[in-house]
Amino acid sequence: MPIDTQTIGLVTILAAPLATAVVLFLLRGRSIRFAGWIAGVSAALSLAAVLAMLPALYQGEVPTLSMPWIPAAGIELGLHVDWLTLPFLVTEAAVTLVAIAYSWGYHRGDERSGAFYGLLLLFGLGMSGTTLADDMVLFYVFWELMLVASSILILLWGEGEERGPIALKYFIFTHLGSLLVLVGLIALYDATGTDSFSALRAGVSLSPGLTRMVIGLFLVGFSVKMAVFPVHLWLPDAHTVAPMPVTIMLAAAMLSMGTYGILRFPLSIFSRADVASFALPMMIAGVFSEVYGALMALAERDIKRIIAYSSVSQMGYILFGLGTLTADGITGATLHVIYHAIVKALLFMGAGWVIKSTGRRRIGELGGLAKKMPWAALCTGVGALAIAGMPPFCIFDSEWMIFSGGFHTAHIGLSVITLLGSLLTVVYAAQLIIGIFFGSPPEGLTVKKPHWAIVAPTALLTALAFIEGIFPAMLFDWVVRELPLILGGRW
Amino acid sequence: MSGDVWVVAPLVWLGAGAFIIYLVSRIITERNGWLALCTTLIFTAALITLVPLALSTRHAVQVSNPLPTWGSTEPGSVRMRSDPGALVIVATALGLGILTSIYSGRYLSRDPRHKLYYPLLLLMVTGLCGTVLAADLFNLYLFCELMSIAAYVLVAFRRRSDKAIEAGFKYLIMGSVGTLLFLTGVAFIYRAQGTIALPVPSVAPANPLKLWTRAGLAFILVGLGVKSALVPLHTWLPDAHGRAPSSVSALLSGIIIQSAFYALLKVSLGTGMSARALGGILIPVSIANMTLGNVMALVQTDTKRLLGYSTVAQMGYIIFGIGVGLHYAIPEAIQAGFFLLVAHAAMKALAFLSKGVHRFYLDANSIDDLRGTAFQLPLIAVTFTVALGGLAGVPPLAGFISKWFILGEVLQPGEPLAYVGLAIFLLNTLLALGYYLPLVARLFVLPHHHTGSTMERVAISAWMAVPLVMGAALVIAIGLYPGPWWTWVDGVGPYLLGR
Numbered sequence: 001m002p003i004d005t006q007t008i009g010l011v012t013i014l015a016a017p018l019a020t021a022v023v024l025f026l027l028r029g030r031s032i033r034f035a036g037w038i039a040g041v042s043a044a045l046s047l048a049a050v051l052a053m054l055p056a057l058y059q060g061e062v063p064t065l066s067m068p069w070i071p072a073a074g075i076e077l078g079l080h081v082d083w084l085t086l087p088f089l090v091t092e093a094a095v096t097l098v099a100i101a102y103s104w105g106y107h108r109g110d111e112r113s114g115a116f117y118g119l120l121l122l123f124g125l126g127m128s129g130t131t132l133a134d135d136m137v138l139f140y141v142f143w144e145l146m147l148v149a150s151s152i153l154i155l156l157w158g159e160g161e162e163r164g165p166i167a168l169k170y171f172i173f174t175h176l177g178s179l180l181v182l183v184g185l186i187a188l189y190d191a192t193g194t195d196s197f198s199a200l201r202a203g204v205s206l207s208p209g210l211t212r213m214v215i216g217l218f219l220v221g222f223s224v225k226m227a228v229f230p231v232h233l234w235l236p237d238a239h240t241v242a243p244m245p246v247t248i249m250l251a252a253a254m255l256s257m258g259t260y261g262i263l264r265f266p267l268s269i270f271s272r273a274d275v276a277s278f279a280l281p282m283m284i285a286g287v288f289s290e291v292y293g294a295l296m297a298l299a300e301r302d303i304k305r306i307i308a309y310s311s312v313s314q315m316g317y318i319l320f321g322l323g324t325l326t327a328d329g330i331t332g333a334t335l336h337v338i339y340h341a342i343v344k345a346l347l348f349m350g351a352g353w354v355i356k357s358t359g360r361r362r363i364g365e366l367g368g369l370a371k372k373m374p375w376a377a378l379c380t381g382v383g384a385l386a387i388a389g390m391p392p393f394c395i396f397d398s399e400w401m402i403f404s405g406g407f408h409t410a411h412i413g414l415s416v417i418t419l420l421g422s423l424l425t426v427v428y429a430a431q432l433i434i435g436i437f438f439g440s441p442p443e444g445l446t447v448k449k450p451h452w453a454i455v456a457p458t459a460l461l462t463a464l465a466f467i468e469g470i471f472p473a474m475l476f477d478w479v480v481r482e483l484p485l486i487l488g489g490r491w
Numbered sequence: 492m493s494g495d496v497w498v499v500a501p502l503v504w505l506g507a508g509a510f511i512i513y514l515v516s517r518i519i520t521e522r523n524g525w526l527a528l529c530t531t532l533i534f535t536a537a538l539i540t541l542v543p544l545a546l547s548t549r550h551a552v553q554v555s556n557p558l559p560t561w562g563s564t565e566p567g568s569v570r571m572r573s574d575p576g577a578l579v580i581v582a583t584a585l586g587l588g589i590l591t592s593i594y595s596g597r598y599l600s601r602d603p604r605h606k607l608y609y610p611l612l613l614l615m616v617t618g619l620c621g622t623v624l625a626a627d628l629f630n631l632y633l634f635c636e637l638m639s640i641a642a643y644v645l646v647a648f649r650r651r652s653d654k655a656i657e658a659g660f661k662y663l664i665m666g667s668v669g670t671l672l673f674l675t676g677v678a679f680i681y682r683a684q685g686t687i688a689l690p691v692p693s694v695a696p697a698n699p700l701k702l703w704t705r706a707g708l709a710f711i712l713v714g715l716g717v718k719s720a721l722v723p724l725h726t727w728l729p730d731a732h733g734r735a736p737s738s739v740s741a742l743l744s745g746i747i748i749q750s751a752f753y754a755l756l757k758v759s760l761g762t763g764m765s766a767r768a769l770g771g772i773l774i775p776v777s778i779a780n781m782t783l784g785n786v787m788a789l790v791q792t793d794t795k796r797l798l799g800y801s802t803v804a805q806m807g808y809i810i811f812g813i814g815v816g817l818h819y820a821i822p823e824a825i826q827a828g829f830f831l832l833v834a835h836a837a838m839k840a841l842a843f844l845s846k847g848v849h850r851f852y853l854d855a856n857s858i859d860d861l862r863g864t865a866f867q868l869p870l871i872a873v874t875f876t877v878a879l880g881g882l883a884g885v886p887p888l889a890g891f892i893s894k895w896f897i898l899g900e901v902l903q904p905g906e907p908l909a910y911v912g913l914a915i916f917l918l919n920t921l922l923a924l925g926y927y928l929p930l931v932a933r934l935f936v937l938p939h940h941h942t943g944s945t946m947e948r949v950a951i952s953a954w955m956a957v958p959l960v961m962g963a964a965l966v967i968a969i970g971l972y973p974g975p976w977w978t979w980v981d982g983v984g985p986y987l988l989g990r
Contacts, residue, residue, distance in 0.1 A: 156935060172925065183917065
């Protein structure tokens with residue numbers, strides 16, 4: 001294993017949060033005052049290391065790290081970054097950093113703060129490890145770490161009396177998806193005799209029946225993590241109860257892990273012919289999820305739950321885009337992961353700003369806040385417009401690509417339904433904004449001044465949603481480069 | 492009397508150790524700490540005497556020499572033989588023996604009769620070693636009885652509580668019925684074959700089996716099935732493992748029933764039952780074990796009973812791997828089963844020992860009593876979490892990698908039965924989360940009526956902290972670096988399949 005800058009960078013992405021988390025756990029109560037800062041620095045370091053991979057990737061290299069782990073069973077410990085990894089890795093690292101920064105303002109410091117920030121870092125580590133892993137065991141280890149860390153965060157810092165049962169429901173429900181994925185992984189491992197992704201990409205020979213079974217297992221398993229209807233049941237509760245920084249990480253970054261899984265396994269390993277029979281079911285599931293999530297968002301009164309259901313709806317777009325199996329659709333779906341992360345984090349931050357300032361979270365109990373909190377109204381308003389797919393905000397670009405992918409397939413009717421379904425998004429987004437910021441304020445509504453660490457990240461993301469909407473070229477360029485890795489690279 | 496002395500060395504050493512400890516307690520000192528230390532030393536020495544035996548057995552397996560054997564073939568003489576599976580079980584038992592005897596240095600300090608405890612512990616492990624090393628049915632029966640009788644007494648060791656007596660009595664009755672059936676089976680087999688020698692599976696008498704042999708095998712399967720807690724013969728286990736002192740439960744759940752199960756494998760394969768037929772019986776049994784164990788564990792309110800049912804379920808996983816391996820002749824699946832056996836021993840012992848600390852310092856028994864104890868016993872909360880997380884199969888702990896191996900090997904044959912078993916296995920894994928996770932969660936959440944005074948941190952004795960940290964390190968080490976352990980159990984599959 002040669003020690004070069006790439007190796008150091010790869011190790012830093014994972015080692016920085018891990019080491020920091022360990023230190024924070026060991027310090028326990030003694031780190032109340034600086035835990036947040038250390039965690040922020042560590043997350044920033046991790047993000048910097050991710051970005052440091054870019055030059056090598058532009059030169060066509062694939063930074064890789066590999067060492068034997070269980071030689072007797074052909075299991076290796078491998079990490080790698082390619083163009084399919086990068087968009088997800090950047091999203092996860094950036095969301096972790098933003099969520100930690102937001103916690104400075106949102107999380108009240110107490111003697112458990114060290115553990116809180118440590119677990120946030122471990123949650124982020126689980127996500128970036130999952131994306132970096134180049135072998136199945138490591139993939140699954142990080143995949144579960146993400147689940148364990150987030151469940152503990154919900155269990156210990158969740159809001160409301162129901163947090164115990166909800167954390168359990170979240171764990172068991174998503175673990176069910178993980179187990180389906182595990183069976184798929186092991187079937188592939190048995191077929192190839194090695195657990196490295198590179199060997200899988202070189203080709204897998206399975207019987208047609210087994211191929212269909214494995215693809216089906218992966219799609220269903222990863223859909224649980226994506227929270228697509230009807231396997232979304234864990235999401236609304238978990239998102240509502242989790243403390244806001246955790247909700248941000250769950251909604252903006254963790255949901256995208258399901259997308260990564262679908263791109264990495266069924267779509268990369270198998271040929272277009274193998275996957276083709278799943279295309280239509282994926283598109284239909286996507287449309288259902290889109291419409292169902294939007295309708296539920298319309299019916300909800302709790303602002304966190306509205307935004308949570310909007311995730312179910314948005315994941316529907318992504319699944320639809322993946323299901324088109326067209327270059328536009330898949331590019332659009334990947335872009336949507338990133339843009340949805342920005343906008344969803346922005347919406348939750350805006351909601352957190354409102355909840356923290358007023359102490360209320362239901363639509364009927366809020367109203368007329370635009371005068372008292374103009375900046376919150378502006379930021380959340382941008383988020384709402386963006387989620388509704390308004391130009392010039394970023395989600396418009398990715399939805400454009402997804403719809404374009406849809407119109408390239410034979411299923412024009414479905415694509416039209418998707419397009420029309422997005423109207424519902426406008427309605428719930430408008431309802432959210434009007435319910436919070438306009439109308440007459442209810443009695444007894446007082447507004448506290450927010451912490452700067454709540455305002456700054458929200459403003460940053462507002463700007464980003466705008467900038468990315470107008471100048472998406474760089475991200476487009478990153479995302480398009482993943483296509484040669486998918487479906488055998490023939491487009 | 493000839494042969495490889497190393498085969499009986501651990502037995503002799505442990506058996507003698509039991510008397511030495513008793514004499515020490517009568518003549519030299521009754522101090523609990525000293526007795527625990529001596530017992531630890533005896534276990535350690537026995538583990539060291541195992542090293543040459545392990546080397547020669549491994550050598551014999553690799554170059555197909557005869558396995559190391561001790562004693563003559565005449566009836567009535569002591570005849571012992573080492574084999575790869577027996578070595579794994581003996582070594583695991585001695586390892587657990589070391590952990591529990593250190594732990595007992597504090598745990599038993601409040602029991603007035605601790606001077607009887609250590610000899611019994613040593614005798615139980617002596618019986619265990621004899622059971623798995625015996626090369627004929629008679630010695631197997633004797634050592635199995637030695638192990639069981641010591642275990643009955645240890646279960647009822649805290650005789651002040653009625654429940655312990657009741658559990659011990661139930662165990663005694665059911666165990667005796669099992670022994671009786673086993674003895675009947677031995678008699679039948681002796682009638683049919685005219686010998687009680689137990690050949691290695693590769694030279695076992697070929698089919699077709701005589702009627703008396705079949706009848707004998709049926710009796711033996713049921714008899715040893717009771718001792719290895721195969722559903723529906725498991726009913727004594729939750730009581731016995733739930734009422735015994737935690738240090739004893741660690742051994743009972745971790746290795747005693749597994750050694751009885753290994754004896755079952757050895758006897759059935761040695762008397763000529765085909766691996767395919769035995770596997771065909773074991774697969775449905777394993778499914779019953781895991782399903783019933785998990786469902787019953789869900790409704791338990793007492794922590795140790797919950798752990799007992801979890802053992803029933805985990806036995807199901809172990810037997811599933813071994814059963815599929817025997818039925819479809821996949822040595823790696825058997826290897827995976829034994830890997831889980833070792834991993835489970837570490838995890839379950841750690842869980843019981845952690846639970847014992849709660850009982851010792853806080854008198855916490857029911858699951859609800861554990862609420863918020865992480866604030867009083869942070870170290871124990873961590874070790875308990877590691878143990879339960881491992882049992883639930885959370886990566887990167889030992890239980891996850893074991894399940895990975897079992898899943899991987901069981902999928903190999905591509906048979907419908909294996910797929911059905913696999914689906915049930917996965918559902919069970921999910922079901923098990925329903926009791927492991929709330930247990931872990933309860934440790935860390937604040938009690939209902941939290942009052943400042945009760946939440947002070949309790950200092951725990953090094954006698955308890957050291958084995959717990961060792962156990963937790965082991966569970967993590969097996970999970971993170973399973974390679975050496977996986978290689979260590981690789982001889983068992985070919986041996987049992989008679990290759």
